[in-house]
Amino acid sequence: MGLFKKLFGKSKQEIEIAIDKNKVPVYPMLKAGNWQAINQVAAIPFVKDREHLELAVIFAQDAGTRFEYITPSDLQHPEVKANYENWQQHIDAYPYEFEVSERLDNRVIFASGEDHSSEKILSPAFLHHACEVLHTDRLIISAPRRRCLMITSYHENFPMLENFFHLHFIAFREEEYGNEPITEMIFTANNKNVEYAVPLGFRINLYEKDGQRKLVYATMDELFDENGQINFQKIIERNKIPVLFKR
Numbered sequence: 001m002g003l004f005k006k007l008f009g010k011s012k013q014e015i016e017i018a019i020d021k022n023k024v025p026v027y028p029m030l031k032a033g034n035w036q037a038i039n040q041v042a043a044i045p046f047v048k049d050r051e052h053l054e055l056a057v058i059f060a061q062d063a064g065t066r067f068e069y070i071t072p073s074d075l076q077h078p079e080v081k082a083n084y085e086n087w088q089q090h091i092d093a094y095p096y097e098f099e100v101s102e103r104l105d106n107r108v109i110f111a112s113g114e115d116h117s118s119e120k121i122l123s124p125a126f127l128h129h130a131c132e133v134l135h136t137d138r139l140i141i142s143a144p145r146r147r148c149l150m151i152t153s154y155h156e157n158f159p160m161l162e163n164f165f166h167l168h169f170i171a172f173r174e175e176e177y178g179n180e181p182i183t184e185m186i187f188t189a190n191n192k193n194v195e196y197a198v199p200l201g202f203r204i205n206l207y208e209k210d211g212q213r214k215l216v217y218a219t220m221d222e223l224f225d226e227n228g229q230i231n232f233q234k235i236i237e238r239n240k241i242p243v244l245f246k247r
Helices: 078-084 087-093 118-122 124-134 158-173 232-239
Strands: 025-034 043-049 052-062 067-069 109-110 140-141 150-153 186-187 194-198 201-207 210-218
Touching: 025 087, 025 118, 087 118, 087 124, 109 124, 109 158, 118 124, 124 140, 124 150, 140 158, 150 158, 158 201, 158 232, 194 232
Parallel strands: none
Antiparallel strands: 025 052, 043 052, 052 067, 109 150, 140 150, 140 186, 186 194, 201 210
């Protein structure tokens, strides 16, 4: 299975259906703060940089080829509100499968491919399982696009994290993956909650010259030490922004 297999959106064969908002399961969705409908839906701020909303959690129901979003007016109806309030149970129970990457020495796991894969980071049980699989107490999480989720340990070394961040930037940058972008930031988490969002302050690109492939950094900062390596953990701690919503 490829590193980014199964990342694409809803099947064109699915039929658009009318839904009963009282009964169809409600799931959280991560949306960029500048999403055009953010002011028309029920939303919980997730990440703010100063006063600017970077990410919000909104709430969706599957209507076949599209999603129906929970609005403030929907929540005026007791039955819809009661259904909405079960969203945590729904994302906790949402199915997933870890793919442990042999190409990355079994130190990176993927849980991609489904409509709400990215939002599994809001499930404490999911984060606990990821920590167990990676034998760690802290996680670095990439959720750059809808249906895309990649995780590694916070404590990995320079080469592993360089590969991880390179894959993160590929997924965020490449429109061919077809899914709506979420964020270029990464997240850190413990075994219960996402704790921080992190704008990394650099990008990684791959260039090929004279038959040699080389990773090149785009940044305004001085990143490398005298050994030609980067202390990624230091960058994370310097740039991290606390998330506003925890279970």
